[in-house]
Amino acid sequence: MAATEDAEEGRRPRAPLAALTQAALALPIVLASARAGAAQVGEVGFAALGYKERGLIKVTEPVLWGRLQVDDVWEFEASGALDIVTGASPELVTNLPGTPVQSVTGASINDRRRTAQLRAKRRFGDFSLSVSRAVSNEEDYHSHAFAIQGEADLDQHRTTLAIGLGKSNDRVGSSIDPALDERRDTREYLAGVTQVLSPLAVVQSTLTVTRGKGWFNDPYKSTLTFYPDEILPVLFADRRPDHRNAVAWLTRYRRHFPGASGTLQADYRLFRDDWGIRAHTLELAWQQDLGERWSIRPALRYYTQGAADFYSPVVPRPRPEVLSSDQRLGAFGGLSPSLRLVLRLENGLTVEGTAGYVHDAASLRLGGGGSEAFTTLRAVYGILSLSRAF
Amino acid sequence: MRASLAVLALLAAAACTPVAPYQRGYLARPDMAMEPAQAGTAKALEKTYSAKEAAFGGASVGGGGCGCN
Amino acid sequence: MDTMHSRAIALALLLAGAGGAAPARALGPGGALPAIAAPRLADASSRLALGELRGSVVYVDFWASWCVPCRQSMPQLDAFYRKYRERGFRVVGVNKDVAKADAEHFLARVPVSFPLVADPGDAVARAFDVQAMPSGYLVDRKGVVRYVHRGYTAETADELRREIESLLGDGR
Numbered sequence: 001m002a003a004t005e006d007a008e009e010g011r012r013p014r015a016p017l018a019a020l021t022q023a024a025l026a027l028p029i030v031l032a033s034a035r036a037g038a039a040q041v042g043e044v045g046f047a048a049l050g051y052k053e054r055g056l057i058k059v060t061e062p063v064l065w066g067r068l069q070v071d072d073v074w075e076f077e078a079s080g081a082l083d084i085v086t087g088a089s090p091e092l093v094t095n096l097p098g099t100p101v102q103s104v105t106g107a108s109i110n111d112r113r114r115t116a117q118l119r120a121k122r123r124f125g126d127f128s129l130s131v132s133r134a135v136s137n138e139e140d141y142h143s144h145a146f147a148i149q150g151e152a153d154l155d156q157h158r159t160t161l162a163i164g165l166g167k168s169n170d171r172v173g174s175s176i177d178p179a180l181d182e183r184r185d186t187r188e189y190l191a192g193v194t195q196v197l198s199p200l201a202v203v204q205s206t207l208t209v210t211r212g213k214g215w216f217n218d219p220y221k222s223t224l225t226f227y228p229d230e231i232l233p234v235l236f237a238d239r240r241p242d243h244r245n246a247v248a249w250l251t252r253y254r255r256h257f258p259g260a261s262g263t264l265q266a267d268y269r270l271f272r273d274d275w276g277i278r279a280h281t282l283e284l285a286w287q288q289d290l291g292e293r294w295s296i297r298p299a300l301r302y303y304t305q306g307a308a309d310f311y312s313p314v315v316p317r318p319r320p321e322v323l324s325s326d327q328r329l330g331a332f333g334g335l336s337p338s339l340r341l342v343l344r345l346e347n348g349l350t351v352e353g354t355a356g357y358v359h360d361a362a363s364l365r366l367g368g369g370g371s372e373a374f375t376t377l378r379a380v381y382g383i384l385s386l387s388r389a390f
Numbered sequence: 391m392r393a394s395l396a397v398l399a400l401l402a403a404a405a406c407t408p409v410a411p412y413q414r415g416y417l418a419r420p421d422m423a424m425e426p427a428q429a430g431t432a433k434a435l436e437k438t439y440s441a442k443e444a445a446f447g448g449a450s451v452g453g454g455g456c457g458c459n
Numbered sequence: 460m461d462t463m464h465s466r467a468i469a470l471a472l473l474l475a476g477a478g479g480a481a482p483a484r485a486l487g488p489g490g491a492l493p494a495i496a497a498p499r500l501a502d503a504s505s506r507l508a509l510g511e512l513r514g515s516v517v518y519v520d521f522w523a524s525w526c527v528p529c530r531q532s533m534p535q536l537d538a539f540y541r542k543y544r545e546r547g548f549r550v551v552g553v554n555k556d557v558a559k560a561d562a563e564h565f566l567a568r569v570p571v572s573f574p575l576v577a578d579p580g581d582a583v584a585r586a587f588d589v590q591a592m593p594s595g596y597l598v599d600r601k602g603v604v605r606y607v608h609r610g611y612t613a614e615t616a617d618e619l620r621r622e623i624e625s626l627l628g629d630g631r
Contacts, residue, residue, distance in 0.1 A: 041530060047430025051438055060437065063430040071612060072528045079429060083437070117453075132452045147452020156411050156590065166451030188451040194424070199413040204424050208447045250448030252424050256416045258557070263421040271445035279445035287421040292560055295421065305444050328444055336439075340427070344420075346564045352428050354435070360442060381438055385431045411592050412584045415557030418525030 042068035043348075045387030053358075053379035056087035063385075075121040075130075083113035083138075093313045093325035093373060094224040094233075100313030100373040102327060111175075113138040126153040134168075140180075140219070142171040149190070157196070162206070164190035174219035182215030201255045208248045216240040223325040225315040236315045238324045246273035261289040265299075276309035277329070280366065287342075297340040304333040304366035313373035330371030333364030348389035355382050425449075485588045492517065492602045493586035497576035500554050500562060507551065507576050510602075515549045516626045517598040518619075521584060523555040524565035526592040528611040535616050536595075537571040539623060546627050547600070551576060553583050555592065595619075599626050 044067075049060035065079035092103045114137050121130035128151045136143040149164035166188035174180040192206035221238035250269045257263070264286055271279040285299035308329040310322040338356030360377040362370025409417075416422065425432050440446050447453075486493070496508035509519065520536055522529040533552070540550045550573035556562040559577070566575075578584055587596060591609035597619070599605050606622050608615050 041527060045428055045430050047428065047434055049434035049438070060434050063433055065429045065433075067429070069527065071531070072610070073612070077429075079433065081433065134453055145452050147450075149451065158409055164451045166453075168452075188447070190451045196409050196417060199409050200416050202417055202422060206449060208449075208451065210447060246447070248445065248448035254422045254424070254426075256419060256422055258416065263419065265421070265426050269445065269448045271448075273444075275444075277444045279443070281445060285426070287426065297421075297426070301439075303439070303443060303445075308444070328442060334443070340431075346567060350428065352431055354427070354431055356435075356438075358438070358442070377442065383431050383434050385428045387428055387430075410581070410584065410589065411594075412521060412523070412555040412581065412589045414592070415523060415525060415555065415561070418523075 041390060042066065043387050043389040045385060047352075047383060047385035049381060049383045051379060051381040053377060056085070058086075059084045073123050075119075075123075077119040077121075078117065080116040081114070083111075083115070085109060085111045085113075091220050092222055092224055093327075095226055095314050096224070096233075100225075100325070102325075102373065102375045109175075111138055111140075113141075126157075127151065140173040140175050142173075144169050147188070159196070160194040162190065162192040162194070164188070166190070170214070172215045172219075177219055180219055184212060184214035184216065186210060186212040200258070201253070203251065203253045205249070205251045208250070210244075210246045210248070212244040212246075214242060216242065216244055218324070218326055221324065221326045223313070223315050223323065227317070234315045234319070236319065236323055238326060239322050240310065240324055241275065241322055244273055244275060246271065263287045271305075275329070276307070277305055279303065279305035293344055295342045295344075297342065299338045299340070301336040301338070302333070303336070303360075304364070305331065306365075306369075307331040307371055311371070313371070325373070327371065327374050330362075330374050331365050332360055332362050332370050332374045333366060334358060334360035334377075335364060350385075350387045350389070352385040352387075353383070354385075356380070485590055486586075486596065486604060487607055488605055490604045492519075492596075492598045492604060493583075495583055495586050497553065497578055497583050500552075500559070500575040500577045503577065507574055509551065512549050512551070512598075513602050514600055515547045516543075516600060516623060517549045517551065518595055518623070519551050519553065519587070519598065520593060520595045521553045521555055521587070521589050522593045524561040525556070529565075529593050530569060531613075532593050532595070532611040532615070533565075533569050533571055535619075537573060539619065540571075540573045543623055543627060548623055548627060549573070553578050555584065597622055597626065 045065050047063040049063070051058040060081055060083045063079065063081040065077070067075070067077045069075045087109065093100055094103060115135065117132065117134040119130055119132035121128055130149045132147045134143070134145040145166060145168035147164060147166035149162060151160055151162045153160050168186040168188070170184040170186070172180065172182045172184055187210070189209045190206060192204060194202065194204040196202050217240050218238045223236045223238075224233055225236070226233040248269060248271045250267065253266045255264045265284070267281070267283040269281040271277070271281070281301070281303045283299060283301040285297055287295055287297040289295050308324065310320065311324055311326075311329040313325045315323060336356055336358045338354055340352060340354040343351040358377065358379040358381070362372060362374040362376075364370070420426070427435065492509055494508070494510045496506045499505045499507055509517070518536065518539075520532065522533060536550050536552070540548065552571065552573060552575040554562045554575055554577055576583070587594070593611050595608040596604050597606040597608075605626060608619065
C-alpha cells in the first residue's frame with residue numbers, strides 16, 4: 001500500500017510541500033529499517049473526502065498521514081493533503097429582486113490546495129515537548145504555521161496539563177486581482193487540562209486565544225445595493241477590520257459503558273471574537289461495538305452563531321467603514337447528522353467510512369433571529385479512511 | 391462566588407474516583423480518544439465545517455490558515 | 460454564612476485530596492513476594508500461586524495490550540525466560556486487559572512462552588500496588604523483592620540482564 005502511495009505522490013513534485021510529504025511517506029521505510037533496534041509503533045493511513053452542495057463540488061484527495069513512536073520517547077507525525085474545489089462560488093449579495101439575495105456567478109472556480117504538516121514530540125519522563133510546522137498553498141492563499149506545545153502528566157497520568165504557542169504567517173492573494181498580496185499574521189495561545197475521572201470516564205477542556213492582524217477582506221465578495229430614491233446602485237467590496245481576536249473554549253467528555261459496549265462522546269465549543277460573533281457547537285455521538293471488529297457511530301452536530309457587527313446584506317447609508325455581506329458572518333444555525341462505520345482487523349488494518357448531511361439555515365439559529373438573507377445550505381459528504389498500524 | 395467554588399470542588403471530588411495505572415483498559419479504547427476519528431477523517435471533517443462557519447479552532451494550535459472559499 | 464462556605468471549601472478540598480492520594484504501601488525492594496494465586500489466562504479453571512515459585516528467581520510482570528512499552532518488554536522478557544530458564548529463572552505475566560480478546564490479539568502478534576495469568580478483580584495488582592504500566596518485580600530465590608522496574612526502555616533490558624544474572628548466582 002505504501003509503495004503505491006509513494007508513486008501517486010511522486011507525480012506531483014512541489015517544494016517545500018513535496019519535502020514534507022516525502023518525509024511522511026518515508027515513515028514506513030524508517031520503520032522497516034530500524035525495527036531491529038528500539039521498540040516502534042506507528043501507523044500509515046490514507047483518506048479521501050467527497051463533498052457536494054448545490055453548484056459546488058469539493059474533493060480532498062488524498063489525505064496521507066503517518067505516525068511513528070520510538071521507544072515511548074519520540075513521536076513523529078506527518079500528513080499531506082490535496083484539496084480540489086470545483087464549481088461556482090457565491091460572490092455577490094444584491095437587493096435587486098427586492099429583498100437581498102446571494103447570487104452565484106457563472107464563473108467556475110477550480111482551486112487546488114496543497115497542505116502538509118509535520119510534528120515531532122519528545123518525552124522527558126512526565127513532561128513532553130512537541131514542535132510542529134504546517135504549510136498550505138493555493139493559488140490565492142499561502143500559509144506557514146509553526147507551533148510549540150508542552151505537556152505535563154501529573155498524579156500518575158490522571159491529569160495532563162498542556163500549554164501551547166502557535167503562529168501563522170499568511171499571504172492573501174486573489175485569482176481575479178493579481179495585484180493583491182497582503183499579509184495576515186496570527187498568534188495562538190493554548191491552555192488545556194485532561195482529567196481522568198474514573199476508569200470509564202475522561203474529560204478535556206482547552207482554551208485557545210487567537211490574535212490576528214492584517215488582511216481579512218474576502219476579495220471575492222461584494223454587496224450591490226439599489227436604493228429606491230437613487231438611480232445608480234452602490235457596489236461595496238467586502239471590507240473587514242484589520243484585526244481579529246478570538247477565544248475558543250472546547251470541552252470534550254468521553255464515557256464508556258461496558259454493559260452496553262458503547263461509548264458516549266460529547267463535545268461543546270464556545271466561540272467569541274471581537275467582530276461580535278458568538279458561536280456554540282455541540283456534538284453528541286454514541287459509538288456502539290458490533291462484535292469484536294465492527295462498530296457504528298451515529299452522531300449529531302449542532303452549530304449556531306450570531307452575526308458579526310459589520311455584517312449586512314445591504315449597504316446602509318451613510319456608508320460604513322467596514323461591511324461584509326458574506327453569509328458566513330451572518331446569523332444562522334446548522335444541524336449535521338452523520339453515521340460512521342468502523343472495521344478493525346487484528347492485523348492492524350482499520351477501515352472507517354463516514355457519511356454526513358449538513359443543513360445550515362437562518363431558522364436553525366438558537367433563539368431565532370437568523371439573518372434573512374442567509375441562503376439555506378444543504379450538503380452531503382462522504383469520507384473513506386484506511387490505516388495500517390505497525 | 392465562594393459557593394460556586396465549593397460546588398465545583400465537591401463535584402470534582404465526587405466525580406474523580408481514584409484510577410490506578412493498571413485500570414486503563416477502557417480509557418485506552420480508540421472510542422475514548424479525544425479525537426474519535428482517524429487522523430485523515432478528522433482533518434477532512436474539520437475543513438468541511440470551518441469553510442462554512444465563522445467559528446474556528448479549539449483543540450490545537452499551529453494548524454495554519456486557508457482561503458477556504 | 461461566610462464560615463460555612465469556608466468549611467464547605469475546606470471539606471471539598473480535603474475530599475478531593477483524599478480521592479487523589481495513593482496508598483503508601485507500594486511494594487519495593489526488601490518486600491516479600493505476595494502469596495497470591497490467580498487464574499491462568501488461557502484456562503481460568505486452573506490457578507497459578509506465586510508461592511509455588513519459591514526457590515526460583517522470579518520476574519512478575521504487569522502488562523496489557525494497550526500498554527505501548529509492553530510491545531518491547533514482552534518479547535525481551537520471553538528471550539530472558541528462554542535463556543535463563545534452565546538455571547532457575549521464571550517469569551509470570553499478569554495481564555491487565557479488560558477483554559480477554561484484546562490480550563489474545565496482542566499475543567498473536569507478540570507470542571510468549573512464559574505463564575500468563577488474568578487479574579479480573581485487580582487483586583494481584585492491588586497486592587503489588589502497581590504504580591505504572593508495565594511494572595516488573597524481580598524476586599530472589601528466598602521470595603524477597605530485589606528490584607522493581609516501572610516503565611520499560613532499552614536501558615531496562617540491560618539492567619534486568621545484569622540483575623537476573625547476579626541473582627542466579629553466577630553472573631560473572
